[in-house]
Structure formats: structure tokens, C-alpha cells
Amino acid sequence: MRVFDVLFYTWSALSRHRLRTILMLIAMMIGVAAIVVLTALGEGARRYVINEFATLGTNLVIVIPGKSETKGNTPSVFIGETPRDLTNDDASALLRIPGVKRVAPMVIGSATVSWRGVERESPILGSSHTLLQVRHWQMSSGHFLPHTDFDQATPVCVIGNTIKRELFGTTNPVGQWLRIGDRRFRVIGTLASEGRSIGLDVQDLVITPVASAQAIFNAPSLFRILVEAKSRDVIPFVIKQTTNIIKERHQGEEDVTIITQDAILSTFDKILSALTYAVAGIAAISLAVAGILIMNIMLISVSQRTAEIGLLKALGASEHKIVILFLAEATMLASLGALLGLVLGEVTNMIIRYIYPTFPAGAPLWAAIGAASIAMLTGLIFGAMPARRAARLNPIAALAHK
């Protein structure tokens, strides 16, 4: 038999039972589409998180006060107590490490912000002029914090979009005096950037020089120090030097935790990849269900077409050829279903991307190829039994079956 003839014959059989074929194709299609869409969501989540981290800054080394005994990403945030504070002087000292490009100390707290009687509670971020570059933020008007020493408290601030809208409305905030707690600050710029980082909405922020924020909260300690290395290669050296310098400055105690973005990133990457695989596995179960449906349909097909099978045998078809014909039918069902499923899945992904443009939903190639091949494999596996049953039919009984 020629391949084309097998396809023609199989197609003629499938198109005769249109409804049955369509239902079967839908079952297979849903299975494949489920894999494509679910892995796309998992993969999208992974890429989303990675993108979020990328906006945090590149080549970052983050110094957190406190040394944790167990491994974890943000220990001191939860533990709270630290033996020695991280100070502005510590931050300045880190600037002397070769290979460090920028250092941005950070203080975070919350305070009441008001302008002409309009008041709101807002997160206050104390930092330095370097933060703008470290975080890859954009200004929409005015300019960012002035170039000063970390210790110099200047009464100026930069505000995010939400603060600007809610406090100033249509008034241009640049040049206005804003009250933070019981101190007055002049607004020198507004941020254009959106999005969240370390759990804070950038648009909600009021950013002041680090010394000013320390004065507002009346605490000299830093929340953390962001150190930007000149390149990825020098990160290990910078970590080592940072540890040494802090240790030296803290009477020989290594009381800080140093994490790199890479470490966090790879952890998230691993977790979300595992999640994607798990979801793909769950979706693959629906393909097994579709496979059993194929088997069921093929068994019905064999029993309905006993006369045809008898005839084929009388016309000189060997058992082998009949197996091929029926396997081709099951495989054709499976692969057509898989093809439709890939299309449906990709269209769904496109719709998801259209509705949530920031969420990069896209099925990885392995998922699409895997789903299609599992579909065809189930067609073969679950088609094998009915095909063998067809081939073993007694031709005389089959022909008498009318």
C-alpha cells in the first residue's frame, strides 16, 4: 500500500462518521490545548518574575543587616533584631571597593504626607541620587535627588505618580513644599516609572535623601544597601570585599547577609519551572483520557465495519495491512486533534497576552512539541488494540455480518 492511499482510505472512513470524528477531534484538541495554555501560564509567570527582577537593577549585590543561620532570602526582614546597624558610613565604605559602580543605601518607613490640607499615609524611601540608575527608573519631570554625601540631610523629595495625583491634582508639584511627618520638603521631581519592586508600588513612593529619612524616622540604621557591580564577573569579588569591609567595621562580626539577585532569580526560576512541568503533567492526563476515547471510538469503528474488514481480507489484505489501516486512522485522529489543539492553545495564549499585556504568556517549544507527540503516541498506543482486533477478525464471519 502507498502512504497516500492509506491516508486517502483512512480519511474516507473518518469523513463518513463526521460527528464522531469531530467529537473525537475536540477531545484531543482540548487535551493538547490544555498543555499549551497551562505551560504558557507557568512559563509566563516565570518570565514575569524574571522581568520584575530585571527592573530591580542589574548586577546587584544586596546587603541586609543581620546574619541568618538558616538559608533564606530575606531573613532580617522577619527576624528584625540585628546586633549592629548598617549605617551610612558602611555604605560609603563600600564605595571604595574596586569593581563597585554605584552604592545606594535604603531606608524604608511610612509617614503621613500632606499638602495644603490634603493628607495621606505613604511609604517613604530614603536613598541617594544613585538609586535612579541602580533601579533603572525614569523621571517624568524635575530631577532626582541631588548629588550629596549620604550623611547630608537636604529637605527635598521626589514623588511617584499616585502621590502626585492624589495630593496635587492638576497642580505642578515641582517646587511645592510637601509636609512629611512634621518636616517640610520641597518637591524637586516626579517619577515616571510604574510597577512594583520589593513589594512597594513605585507610584506610591515619596523619596527623600537617606539622611532626611533617617531624621523623619529617628533611626540611624539602614534597611539595606544596594551595591551595583561594574559587571557580572566581579560580583563574587564584590561580595567578598563587602563581607570583609563590613566585618572590619563591625568589630570583626560578620553580621550582615549578602544576597545577589542571581541567587533569588535562580530560585524563582527553579520553583516556577517546576510548577510549569507539574502543570504540564496534569494537563497530559487529559491526553490520556483522549487516548482512551480514541480506543473506544476505534473499537466501535471496528465492530461497525466488520463487513468491510472481511471484504478487505477477501480482496487480499493481510492482517498486517489491516493493522496499518486502522492504526493510521487512530493516528490521523490524534494528529489532526493535536494540530487543532496547538492552534487553539496558541490562539488562547494570544488572547491572554492581549488582555494582560504585561503577562508574557507563551508556551515553551518543548510543551508544544511534547503535547503533539504525546497525542500521536496515545493515538498509536490506544489504536493498537482495536487495530489488532480488526486484523484478527474471521473474514467469513465478518463477511456474513450484514
Place this chain on the structure above:
Amino acid sequence: MIELEGIDREFIVGDQTVHALQKINLTITPGEYLSIMGPSGSGKSTLLNVIGLLDRPTRGTYKLDSQEITALSDDELAITRQNKIGFIFQFFQLLPRLTAQENVELPMLLAGIDPHERSQRARTVMESLDILERASHRPDQLSGGQQQRVAIARATVMRPSVILADEPTGNLDRHSSGEVVAILEKLNQQGMSLIVVTHDPSIGHRATRQIRMVDGCIEQDG
């Protein structure tokens, strides 16, 4: 040349053994025209199936063109059936989803013959049977006589040496029966052996050699 010697065919039905064929000795020379008659259950269809290689005898030897067929594998049997034997059935056994021509091409499709040659051979045979103008019709658009002619075309398109017809006119009116028998006899005159199983004496008595079966045995041969 068909040579049957001491052929037995037994079926187990429940706990009973049914002897469908008992000690059949039969030789059919090329080009012979033979009818097999007898009451229902006399074993005539079983004999036809054994000759047509659809059924294996329980005992005895069967030589087709001096080849011992009881020793052949399933694949070899299928190929022998494909090349040497043409079947014609009471209910035509055309595939309803295929056109007349596609039905005629089916044995050639199974044999893997080139589509161009296939179409040519099918059309030649159909033309000789006067059904070429119905080539693109489906079986349900054809009369019974036409359907049987399509089936005859299908049975002969591989140029077999033997045609086995099981009640070929059993489902046709008198006029169509006459046509179909005439066609079969014409094919016989062209050299194909023709074996017809029938209930109908008016058909059976036309054969040059008539066999009567009763209870799995050949009762009368001549």
C-alpha cells in the same frame, strides 16, 4: 488448477463438533465452469471459503496451481488471494463511502499499484462491463444489477484465475440476474475458472459441471 484431497472442516459449536466438510476430494481444471448447489447448511459456502483461502481446512491437502496452501503464512495467503482469486458476494459488499471506480480500484490499492495504472485498469474493466458512465457514482446511487457489475469489475481487475461467486444473483431481480450470469459466463469463456454457489436451479443448471452437496459431502458430481 484446484486440487482438494481429503478436506475436512470442523467447527466447534458449544461442546459439539460440527462437520461442515467431510472428506472432500475435488479437482477443478483451469477454465472450468462449476456450480455448487445444495440445501442450507450443506457446507457449500464453507467449501467456497476454503477454496478462496478465507478458511483453513481442519484436515486434508489443498493445492492451488500445484502450490500447497495449507503451509502458507497469513501474508502469503493474502497475496495468493489477491492475485489468483476474485470474490463475488450476494450483498455486493461495496464500500458505500467510495465511488464505483474507487471500489473497483480497492484491490489494486491494497496491492500498492501505481494510481495512474490503477485508474486505467479500473476504467478498462468497467467499460467492458458497461458501467463506466457510473464510475463516479456511489453505490447507493446504483441499481442492484449495476452494483453487482461494479463488484464483478472489482473481482476481476486483478486478473484472477478463479472467480468464486456466492449467490451472485440472490439479491437481484430476474432481468439483472440474467445480465450478471451472462457477464460471469463471458469471463469464464475468456479463461477464468468460475465457481458459483447458488440455491437457484435455473442458475446452477447452466454450469458445465454441477456439484450437489448434502451434509458436508459431495453427493453428486457431474
